[in-house]
Amino acid sequence: MDENKLVMVFKNTLGNSFSITIDDPRDDLEEQEILEAMNLIKTKNIFQPKGYDLAECVSAKVVDSTITEYDLAI
Template identity: 40%
Template sequence: MAVTTAQTLRMVFKNEAGSNFTLSLDNPRDTLTTAEIETVMDSIIAKNIFLTTGGPLVAKQDIKIIDRTTNDMYDPA
């Protein structure tokens, strides 16, 4: 039985239609700053890197780093 932990960086954008578009990246660098993430998000918006069904991304909506702990309770023999 093992306990594992993981992190996910979740960046949420608004598209032209007003819907949310979420981009998730596993295992972000521990020293990552909000300013660095915002700079990347601004670049994604400015360069129209993603086109969604609701149109291009137009604004930053949210930034989260999600921590997950998994406790494996059973391992078959």
């Protein structure tokens, strides 16, 4: 089974990193769309990790992973 995740990384006003992960992003997602979404999240102050505002959009990446599950029932 394959899984894709969009990982967006921000820094808060203390300089601590904060990540938001989105499962199964669109295949045709473009960099500009991600940047606009991250800026909207920061500007609207939607999240306040540990009570501090987001101050900076740091990075974004799509992570592709393959998951192999095993039935270990004995």
